[in-house]
Amino acid sequence: MTKQATSIQLVLEPADNTRLVNLCGQLDEHLRLIERRLAVQIANRGNQFKVTGKPDDRDAAIAVLESLYEESEHTALDPQRVHLFLQESGIEAQIKSEALSKEDLSQSGKLFPSDVSVLAGRSLIKARGKNQQDYLTRVLQHDINFGIGPAGTGKTFLAVACAVQALERDQVRRIILTRPAVEAGENLGFLPGDLSQKIDPYLRPLYDALYEMMGFEKVSKLIERNVIEVAPLAFMRGRSLNESFIILDEAQNTTAEQMKMFLTRIGFGSTTIVTGDVTQIDLPGGRMSGLKHALKVLSKVKGISFTHFNSKDVVRHALVQHIVDAYESYEDKTSAKPVRRTKKKVSR
Numbered sequence: 001m002t003k004q005a006t007s008i009q010l011v012l013e014p015a016d017n018t019r020l021v022n023l024c025g026q027l028d029e030h031l032r033l034i035e036r037r038l039a040v041q042i043a044n045r046g047n048q049f050k051v052t053g054k055p056d057d058r059d060a061a062i063a064v065l066e067s068l069y070e071e072s073e074h075t076a077l078d079p080q081r082v083h084l085f086l087q088e089s090g091i092e093a094q095i096k097s098e099a100l101s102k103e104d105l106s107q108s109g110k111l112f113p114s115d116v117s118v119l120a121g122r123s124l125i126k127a128r129g130k131n132q133q134d135y136l137t138r139v140l141q142h143d144i145n146f147g148i149g150p151a152g153t154g155k156t157f158l159a160v161a162c163a164v165q166a167l168e169r170d171q172v173r174r175i176i177l178t179r180p181a182v183e184a185g186e187n188l189g190f191l192p193g194d195l196s197q198k199i200d201p202y203l204r205p206l207y208d209a210l211y212e213m214m215g216f217e218k219v220s221k222l223i224e225r226n227v228i229e230v231a232p233l234a235f236m237r238g239r240s241l242n243e244s245f246i247i248l249d250e251a252q253n254t255t256a257e258q259m260k261m262f263l264t265r266i267g268f269g270s271t272t273i274v275t276g277d278v279t280q281i282d283l284p285g286g287r288m289s290g291l292k293h294a295l296k297v298l299s300k301v302k303g304i305s306f307t308h309f310n311s312k313d314v315v316r317h318a319l320v321q322h323i324v325d326a327y328e329s330y331e332d333k334t335s336a337k338p339v340r341r342t343k344k345k346v347s348r
Contacts, residue, residue: 003055004054005054005058006052006054006055006058007050007051007058008051008058008062009048009049009050010048010049010050010051010065010066011047011048011049012047012049012065012066013047015047016047016073019069019072020046020069020072022072022076022077023068023072023077025078025082029079030068030077030082033079033083034061034064034082034086035061037086038053038060038064038086039054040052040058040061042065049065051065064086067085068082068085071085084128087129087312087313087314116136117136118136118161118162118165119165119168120160120161120162120164120214121164121213121214122213122214122215123161123212123213125158125161125213127158128154128313129312129313131149131153131308131309131310131313132153132154132309134307135155136162138305139158139159139162139271139273139305140162141305142271142303142304142305143270143271143303144263144266144271144272144274144303144304144305145274145305145307146251146273146274146275146294146304146305146307147159147273147274147276147307148275148276148277148278148291148295148306148308148309149277149307149308149310149313150277150279150309150311151277151314153309153313154313155275155307156205156247156249157209159247159273159275160206160213160247161209161213162245162271163245163247163273164210164213164214166245167227167245171245172243172244172245172269172270172271173227173243174226174227174228174229174243174245175222175227175228175229175245176229176231176241176244176247177203177228177231177247177249178231178232178233178236178246178247178248178249178262179248179250180234180253180254180258181232181233181234205249206249210228233254233258233262234258236261237261239265240265240267241270242267242268242269243267243268243269244267244270244271245270245271245272245273246265246270246271246272247272247275248262248272248273248274248275249275249276250276251276251290251294252276252277252278252280252282252291252292253281253282253283253289254289254291255283255287255290256290256294257290258290259290259294260290263294274291274294276289276291279327279331311325
């Protein structure tokens with residue numbers, strides 16, 4: 001039986017015009033965002049709000065409004081913060097699963113605690129959501145760490161943040177960035193320049209994160225002094241990497257042999273983070289991904305941590321989560337379809 005939309009009145013206390021403007025946003029853009037995401041209608045006059053929708057949607061919207069109003073006292077809200085709150089609370093997923101209880105609502109009405117953070121250069125980077133918190137905590141406790149999940153979940157950005165913090169605290173002597181040079185379904189052909197210039201385009205996401213945290217000039221000087229090193233994965237063989245923070249990005253495009261070679265380079269005083277998305281493998285000829293192989297081989301090895309991200313951890317545009325979910329759903333349905341086998345005609 002379809003639940004009918006009903007309305008409920010909400011009064012936010014104390015009445016404070018500055019906080020109300022902060023909550024609603026310019027031209028009520030924050031309210032419109034909540035309406036679209038939770039399938040409700042919100043009308044307000046001052047601190048009195050009328051929320052209309054199906055019971056679960058409506059109650060969830062009220063919990064969000066109450067929590068954001070509490071945040072508005074000491075935080076400048078913007079559409080990105082509202083989006084991230086909805087994302088981190090997981091409130092939409094709970095509504096869709098129809099498993100939303102009063103206890104869930106009280107918990108989802110609170111932002112995840114931000115006590116897990118990394119001080120990287122000029123930026124204090126706080127973990128968003130439980131998986132990111134677990135990821136940062138495990139990196140501090142383990143020498144080898146895997147971050148696996150879809151695009152936009154922050155696994156590479158947080159890895160770079162941990163590396164910068166370790167370097168600035170003199171816990172390591174250098175940062176080493178590496179990534180397999182595999183094109184995403186394209187053949188770029190000959191690339192001009194020296195070795196560093198050839199591989200730089202593949203490492204652009206790592207560079208972008210470094211520039212954001214430390215500034216362009218400082219990063220350039222550290223690269224010149226070889227404190228930050230760009231090491232093509234194919235040229236890592238034979239090295240022993242001591243007192244280093246090593247990041248292997250896009251690890252789904254390594255082969256099993258490359259992954260084994262890379263992991264056995266780790267020396268004393270080093271920390272390693274391996275990041276990748278097993279749904280975006282670009283290896284030619286259907287070869288086995290080194291990341292998928294490592295997950296099977298190393299799952300029970302003590303001292304290695306594994307953090308699995310999902311679409312709920314996406315911290316980019318709201319549509320990215322829906323895109324990831326849509327692709328996963330399509331691939332699940334495709335793989336579940338039975339394969340038709342045609343009988344061969346036997347000539348007599």
